[in-house]
Amino acid sequence: MILIIGYGSFGRKVVSYVKALDRIIVIDKNPTVFESVEKLDFEYIVGDACEKETLLKAGIKEVDTVLILTNDHTTNKKIVELIRELNPTAYLIVRGISKYPDLYSGTKVDRVIYPIDCAAKEIVAEMEKSQLRKRLMDLEKVILDLKSKHGVTIDADNPKEGINNNGIISFLILMHNNPDPDSIASAMALKRILERWKVKADIGYGGRIEFDENKAMVNLLGIKLIPVEDVDINKYDGIAVVDTSSSKLLPINPDREIDILIDHHENGDLTAKYMDIRPEIGATATILLEYLNELNITPKQDLATALYYAICTDTNYFRRKTSKKDFEAAGYLQDLMDPKTLEMIENPEMDTETMEILARSILNRKIVRSSIALSYVGIIKNRGALAKAADFLLKMEGITTTYVFGISGNKIYISARTKDLRIDVGEIMRRAFGGGGHQKAAAASIDLGIFESVSDKDSLRKLVEEAIQTKILKVMGISEEERRVKS
Ligand SMILES: [Mn+2]
Structure with a gap:
């Protein structure tokens, strides 16, 4: 009572x-x-x-x-x-x-x-909603302006005589090089939104889809990504960029004003007619989900799974820069996504090449100071396997720092890992090879240079092994005597 x-x-x-x-x-x-x-x-x-x-x-x-x-x-x-x-x-x-x-x-x-406070809070919540509505009106206006510029009637369903142009304009959605799940999911969501406004969109990518998880995501969700080499950017009426605002990370230079830019990274140099950049948000996918909700578009299972996985990976499963909005978005998507598909994306079957590289990294390992493992794995196709091998070696007893390197094309790629807090592999990769990364995980690549002319596999192996190991150990400050590595 x-x-x-x-x-x-x-x-x-x-x-x-x-x-x-x-x-x-x-x-x-x-x-x-x-x-x-x-x-x-x-x-x-x-x-x-x-x-x-x-x-x-x-x-x-x-x-x-x-x-x-x-x-x-x-x-x-x-x-x-x-x-x-x-x-x-x-x-x-x-x-x-x-x-x-x-x-x-x-x-x-x-x-x-306090009744007044309650009312004020509700008003603030309404203001947020009105801001979002305003954003989407601005976004739609960019589309409408493009349509009228291209002589497409605003109401594409009922084209007026004489100005019909199939009622369709087209967009190219660009992601950063080597697209990650957040950029892929965000591009999918934007494509869905553009469809609502009768705009056709292609998603263009540059670099590689690097990790098995990302490849599994693209394959299992049937996402159509087009290599930028195969697109004629001039054929598109509009350009959109998601999940980056840095021109350096774009696979192609659009050479004209970008129409739509949606991102959550700081300090980008790109500008666009419509911009929504919110560094306080953990994933671009969260911003796009807000748009979908505002437009009353319920994401289908595939899109929901992609957006959910995007938020998980970009926030490192809610352990890194996660805003209230990211949590809410993930909570909402949980009911719409397919947990079985997600499970398959998160645990992709390992391809034979990756397994071979893992095996080679163990067989070829050299151990220094009984805790540093260096391993040359030869010619590789899948560079993502190097990171896996570096992680894998770290599981060996007594090993706290690992370097795995191999050749792909005309470059040597190096992947480094450490669980030793006194060692900063990011700094080591930077100083040794101009690479980069974090304290715990880093990578670098260098031109094969004069080694390219060495055709004999064994000689190439000796040369590359010697050169890379010496450079790393020197930068780590390990003396020549200690450097005489043992297997
Ligand atoms: Mn992102």
Whole structure:
């Protein structure tokens, strides 16, 4: 049972919502407040709640929840004390009076509610919604302007005579080089949004789809990505860029103004007609999901799975720069995505080449200072396997730092890992080969240079091994004597 004290305008509003929850009793000392109510479908008592009798009459000993909603501070305080005397366990919610912030200190109140604050918070939430609506109107305007520029009627379903141009304009959506799940999922979502506005879009990519997980994502979800080498950028009416705002990371230079740019990275140099860059968000996919929701587009299972995986990987499973919006987005997507497909993406079957490279990395390992493993794995096709092998060697007993390197095309690629906090492999890769990365994980590549002319596999192996190992160990400050590596 709920006891409500005070049936003024605020009390009335609360009663209208609360009466659906449980049996309620309302107390107000002014009989006229109940007169204006046409049909009283709740119990009420006309009386002063500052008096014990009134409260007892209302059955105060049996109530579970009490709401004190009058705007008189002395009355409220008195009622609180009286109620606690008669019913020490009821959940007690009282109306706060801003002028008296310490009104209830020293009393056993469960919750103080400030009606004005509640309203203000709701207004802020509405403002956020209106900002989002404004964003999407701006985005749509970019499309509408492009359409009218290309002589397409705004209402593509009902083209007017003479200006019909199939009713379709086309977009190229670009991601950063070597696209990751966040960029792929964001491109898919933007393509879906453009479809809503009758815009055809292709997703162009540059570099490689590097990891088995990313390849599995593209294959299992049937995502169509077109290598930028195969596209004629001039054929498209509009250009969109997702998940990067740095021109250096783009696979092609668009050579004209970008129409749409959506990203969550800081300090990019790109600009566009429509820009939404929010570095406080963990994944671009979260921003795109907000757009989908605002447009009332429920993502289908494939898109939902892609967006979910994107948020997971970009936030390192909610351990890195994760905003409230990322959590909410993931929570929403959880019901829409396919957990079985996700499981397959996260644990792709290892291809034979990767397995061979792992095997070679163990066989060819050289150990220095009994904790550093260096391994040359020969010619490789799949560079992602190097990172896997470097991770794999780190699991060997006593090994805390690993370097795995191999040749692909006319370059030597090196992948480094460490679990030794005193060693910064990012710094070592930078100093030794101009590479980069973090303290724990890093990579580098260098031109094969004069080694390219060596055709004999064994000689090439000796030369590359010697050169790379010496350079790494030197940068690590390991003496020549110690450098005489043992297997
Ligand atoms: Mn991202």
